[in-house]
Amino acid sequence: MGRIEYRNHDRFLLSVDCIIFGFDGKGMKALIVKRALEPETGKWSLSGGFVKKEESVDQAAERILVTLTGLEKIYMEQLHCFGDISRDPGGRVVSIAYYALIKIDASNEQLLDTHNAQWVDLHHLPPLIFDHNQMVKMAKERLQQKVANHPIGFELLPHKFTLQQLLGLYEAIYETNFDKRNFTRKILALGILQRLNEKERESSKKGAFYYVFDKKKYKQLEHEGIKLI
Amino acid sequence: MGRIEYRNHDRFLLSVDCIIFGFDGKGMKALIVKRALEPETGKWSLSGGFVKKEESVDQAAERILVTLTGLEKIYMEQLHCFGDISRDPGGRVVSIAYYALIKIDASNEQLLDTHNAQWVDLHHLPPLIFDHNQMVKMAKERLQQKVANHPIGFELLPHKFTLQQLLGLYEAIYETNFDKRNFTRKILALGILQRLNEKERESSKKGAFYYVFDKKKYKQLEHEGIKLI
DNA sequence: GCAAAAGTGTTTTGTCTACACCCATGA
DNA sequence: TCATGGGTGTAGACAAAACACTTTTGC
Numbered sequence: 450m451g452r453i454e455y456r457n458h459d460r461f462l463l464s465v466d467c468i469i470f471g472f473d474g475k476g477m478k479a480l481i482v483k484r485a486l487e488p489e490t491g492k493w494s495l496s497g498g499f500v501k502k503e504e505s506v507d508q509a510a511e512r513i514l515v516t517l518t519g520l521e522k523i524y525m526e527q528l529h530c531f532g533d534i535s536r537d538p539g540g541r542v543v544s545i546a547y548y549a550l551i552k553i554d555a556s557n558e559q560l561l562d563t564h565n566a567q568w569v570d571l572h573h574l575p576p577l578i579f580d581h582n583q584m585v586k587m588a589k590e591r592l593q594q595k596v597a598n599h600p601i602g603f604e605l606l607p608h609k610f611t612l613q614q615l616l617g618l619y620e621a622i623y624e625t626n627f628d629k630r631n632f633t634r635k636i637l638a639l640g641i642l643q644r645l646n647e648k649e650r651e652s653s654k655k656g657a658f659y660y661v662f663d664k665k666k667y668k669q670l671e672h673e674g675i676k677l678i
Numbered sequence: 679m680g681r682i683e684y685r686n687h688d689r690f691l692l693s694v695d696c697i698i699f700g701f702d703g704k705g706m707k708a709l710i711v712k713r714a715l716e717p718e719t720g721k722w723s724l725s726g727g728f729v730k731k732e733e734s735v736d737q738a739a740e741r742i743l744v745t746l747t748g749l750e751k752i753y754m755e756q757l758h759c760f761g762d763i764s765r766d767p768g769g770r771v772v773s774i775a776y777y778a779l780i781k782i783d784a785s786n787e788q789l790l791d792t793h794n795a796q797w798v799d800l801h802h803l804p805p806l807i808f809d810h811n812q813m814v815k816m817a818k819e820r821l822q823q824k825v826a827n828h829p830i831g832f833e834l835l836p837h838k839f840t841l842q843q844l845l846g847l848y849e850a851i852y853e854t855n856f857d858k859r860n861f862t863r864k865i866l867a868l869g870i871l872q873r874l875n876e877k878e879r880e881s882s883k884k885g886a887f888y889y890v891f892d893k894k895k896y897k898q899l900e901h902e903g904i905k906l907i
Numbered sequence: 908g909c910a911a912a913a914g915t916g917t918t919t920t921g922t923c924t925a926c927a928c929c930c931a932t933g934a
Numbered sequence: 935t936c937a938t939g940g941g942t943g944t945a946g947a948c949a950a951a952a953c954a955c956t957t958t959t960g961c
Contacts, residue, residue, distance in 0.1 A: 454715055455769045459731040460689035463772060486683055499687040502770060506761025530759040530774045532735025540684045541731060543692060545759045631924070653939040654932040860951065882912040884958040
């Protein structure tokens with residue numbers, strides 16, 4: 450009976466598009482692909498795909514991410530549903546955008562090549578198809594807002610990292626400079642960083658201590674929220 | 679060509695569900711309806727409906743809101759897309775949730791009756807169908823976060839209101855108490871309130887000044903953001 | 908004149924910001 | 935020994951929080 454009433458309504462193609470953020474130690478990057486599908490074949494695009502009926506929308510996003518990067522257990526969050534009528538000239542497609550944070554050097558390079566994927570400077574993206582630039586813009590704003598209140602920045606860094614790298618990450622995200630002393634004081638005060646007895650020696654003679662984060666406190670603060678910026 | 683490739687993919691029913699917030703001077707309310715559709719007919723539900731192919735998702739949300747309340751130009755924002763496989767036992771329906779802020783006494787009561795809609799205490803909702811309680815929970819959190827940084831609270835108040843009403847609104851949203859002096863100082867410092875030479879005399883003998891807000895400064899701060907709580 | 912809500916300042920506390928020098932090491 | 939990036943503390947400004955009494959007026 451319910452199904453009968455449901456049958457009278459319009460059905461839509463649903464797609465998922467992923468804004469995949471990375472940090473290469475210097476700047477923020479986004480992973481984009483050369484589109485393989487008509488229309489707009491060969492143009493730059495976010496990586497995406499159609500939702501299948503046997504998966505949830507979240508699962509679709511995860512599938513697309515795993516297919517492209519080979520990585521599982523990635524930090525991912527839904528961004529927004531884009532539902533304008535003519536956002537895709539190829540047909541009426543409603544797209545749910547997600548953003549993901551990945552450790553750039555953990556991704557499978559070969560896989561990226563296979564998909565014609567490329568890391569590009571987040572703040573100087575080429576034109577992308579459809580409304581994808583708008584999606585990136587929104588994702589960037591959301592990321593900035595998010596990292597100010599939640600300690601998720603670590604998702605973009607290697608397992609062990611120096612305070613300078615962490616600072617560099619935040620500066621890259623906000624495209625601004627922060628005071629080194631104030632920043633490190635704040636971040637250490639949160640009590641989520643654990644200093645290792647090991648130094649990174651490539652970028653300086655003195656060497657900078659590596660830190661890892663304390664998973665327990667991190668998980669707690671991820672929900673509670675913090676004030677970092 | 680593009681269309682041909684698109685044709686191979688699954689299609690979905692898309693619905694919109696609206697969390698409609700109101701404030702009656704004492705507490706936060708949500709507008710819920712007795713569901714007219716199978717399945718779960720007669721149970722409480724958010725007001726919603728299916729997206730039509732000739733409208734955008736945003737337009738669908740607006741249509742549903744206008745149909746129910748008779749009000750246009752309502753403050754509304756997309757909340758989240760809910761896309762679990764079995765969220766709706768009646769079929770695979772992906773729902774995009776929106777939340778709206780309305781002036782409770784401006785809504786068309788007759789229209790509400792027609793749709794079996796009712797204002798209920800936001801913080802003590804009855805069980806709703808499907809994942810609607812989860813939607814409300816998320817909307818509540820989003821609202822709290824939003825009003826802390828954006829002066830949208832006014833959308834819930836009558837055109838002219840007293841400082842006590844405004845305070846009461848914020849206390850209702852956060853389910854807590856704020857210091858009257860600190861609160862009024864902050865809100866007045868924003869410079870978005872204009873005092874009228876008119877007093878509300880029902881709730882006190884002395885009478886409390888009415889305020890309205892300055893649309894220009896309000897619009898500006900709505901984008902810039904503020905620090906209110 | 909009294910009950911009931913409105914309106915109003917100050918002090919204290921804590922937080923954020925600005926700012927500059929010494930340290931350790933490899934070359 | 936010197937060049938390079940790493941690491942650290944303090945003083946002042948500002949914002950937030952705590953706090954209580956006087957005013958108005960209808961009854």
